[in-house]
Amino acid sequence: MTTHTADCANCDFRINKVPAKDWKKDDKRALYVYKGSYPSQVIEGRGTTWSPSNLEGSAEQIEAWLKEEKDITGYIPQVPHTYALYEAGYGIMNEHGLAMGESTCASWLWAAPTTAGGKAQVEVRELSKIALERTTKAREAIQLMGDLAVKLGYYSAEWVGGDESRGEGGEALTVIDKNEAWVFHVTSDDTGTSAVWVAQRVPDGEVAVVANQFIIRDVIKGSDDFMYSENLWEVAERVGLWSPSQGTLDFLKTYGPQRMHSPYATRRVWRVFTLLDPTLDLPAETDSYASNYPFSVKPTIGKLSKHDLMRLQRDHYEGSAYDLTKGLQSGPYGDPERWDAAPSAEMSLIDVMQGSFERAISLFRTSYSFVAVSRSNLPDTIAPVMWFTQYAPASSSYTPFYVSSNDAPRPYTKGSLFKYDPTVSFWNFAAAGNWANRWYIHTIGTIQSLQNQLESGYDRELENTDSLAIEVYESCKKDPTCNVESSNKAVIDLLTSFTFAKGQQTVDAWRELLPKLITQFHDGYNAQNLNGAEISMKKLFYPKWWLDAVGYFENGPNRDPKAIMFAPRNDPSSTLASTESASLYTSGFIATVLMASIFSVIAGFILGRRTQGHRAEYMVIDL
Secondary structure, three states: OEEEEEEOOOEOOOOEEEOOEEOOOOOEEEEEOOOOEOOOOOOOOOOOOOOHHHOOOOHHHHHHHHHHHHOEEEEEEOOOEEOOEEEOOOEEEEOOOOEEEEEEEOOOOOOOEHHHOOOEOEOHHHHHHHHHHHOOOHHHHHHHHHHHHHHHOEOOOOOOOHHHHHHOOEEEEEEEOOOOEEEEEEEEOOOOOOEEEEEEEOOOOOEOOOOOOOOOOEOOOOOOOEEEOOOHHHHHHHOOOOOHHHOOOEHHHHHOOOOOOOHHHHHHHHHHHHHHOOOOOOOOOOOOOOOOOOOOEOOOOOOOOHHHHHHHHOOOOOOOOOOOOOOHHHOOOOOOOOOOOOOOOOOOHHHHOOOOOOOOOOOOOEEEEEEEEOOOOOOOOOOOEEEEEEOOHHHOOOEEEEOOOOOOOHHHOOOEOOEOOOOOHHHHHHHHHHHHHHOHHHHHHHHHHHHHHHHHHHHHHHHHHHHHHHHHHHHHHHOOOOOHHHHHHHHHHHHHHHHHHHHHHHHHHHHHHHHHHHHHEEOOEEEEOOOOOOOEEEEOOOOHHHHHHOOHHHOOOOOOOOOOOEEEOOOHHHOOOOHHHHOOOOHHHHHHHHHHHHHHHHHHHHHHHHOOOOOOOEEEOOO
16 A cells, blocks of 8 residues: 655646557657646646646636646657556556555755756656556566656756755655555756666565655665666765765765754654554654664554555644644644745744744645555456545545546546635535634544544445456356456446445535534534524633633733623533632622522523523523
8 A cells, every 4th residue: 555645735636537548659658847736737638637628717727728738848659558547746546556655855956847948858747657657566667767767857846946946856756566565766866867766665564654855775786675776876976975985875865955844754754653653662853864763664553454544644643742733833722734834024934944833744735645555356457446535634535436437536637726616525625624623623523423434434335346346257257158348348337436426425425514514613602402492502712721821811800899790691611600710709799799690580581481592691600
């Protein structure tokens, strides 16, 4: 299995299904320049999502976007046949169970594409897609991507120069097939016309984590667990990043610069490792390169499932010293989000960078996320399944898509950040998530209940669909008159129907969740007894530690003996009959208001009997 979140403030969140295709001898494969924002690609004949007919916008916008179809850095010869695959911002998974996750990493070296005055022709998006089009094994994919990068020149996700380009100069891919898992790193060389790369196999039964920083350390020449470009040492020596006298080349320390705030990367690695192996003696505080962290760990919590990976993707360090749902930064209701740092009228960017928040694993600016499962016990038509979602994993639910499905569900293939659309999956997750985060500690239970209901239900339905598909194949084998092609089509139609139905079910459920959340939580109240004869509005108010922090108790009460203290009736949370509260008032005050209390209670009772319901009625506190 591999999992990935595409975290980006302005990126295209749509998914695309690329059909398998046969090609003519002289056909060429275009290399499109990288673009993250909508539309990330405009290509006719590469699935419905990227088709010009699927663009949504004004006439002026569409005219500008159509020109981007011509933003090509070069061409390579096409192969006779390319495989079907899912892709989004990067390649995801093909019909043979080959899958990839991505993480942008800092690198000392970077280059620009041919369309921007540079000499390089490929970056990681195109590399991942080409590999999924043409290979079935992790090693084959890595070798192909590495060879293309070296031959054609590799350019970075940003090429404006300075720290921005160095910060996104390198890339990491997690590459899996049915039997192996690898980590692949690539960056530009010093000429801007080639690349350097390395890959390391993840030991069987272990887990590796890439969190926006290279993790491959000592590169062992001749080992079957390593793959690399032959120029790896030459380039490092030529630019002064390494010398033979230093011994074994450490890829991270050689090619990766230190981050100004290294916990942005290292803390997430620590979190996943220690959740998977609670007995691991791994310090949360480490150096910029996490030098005392292993490349991978063996989980001690048992065999991992796809649901374990989903839980990891939803993490905010809950229960740890870095819990993002605790403390003043989270507000009174435990909001785990920390907005991106930005300069303002009061602070320059340098000023802002003098501090930092913890970087959560589940992030508000996630465009899409997936867990890819490459199953080896089923036929290729059935085996590859990708559990996909959009928006932050903590505020969305994963839905299984068979790779053999004819397409992805429509709500996941349309829409953009330009316009809210309730028929688009992303916007239903984002709407519910944004509302729920306002009262996170009160609403997260409702969110998690829906996630569990959908995902556990899909798990059972997926098993049933697998069985039905196998029955079709088995029945065909026993029938000498069965047409294999027709049998295969029947299976694909079955898997497509399941994928479309579950995708729509997810969107419908989350569309219904938003009004439910608004009804239950609004204006500082939690509406209860919604199925009863009379609604109950429970005050959420604020915890005492937060009231202390914001100076609430500096606004003390009126201590005049003639002042009265009152609170809304029918509100159990407003009871203030404690000795501590009563001690604020003298016995003279109690005597003074006694008769008024009796009158108020009687008058209130009579008034209440004359109306259909209680509004903001008040009663004197019984002291």
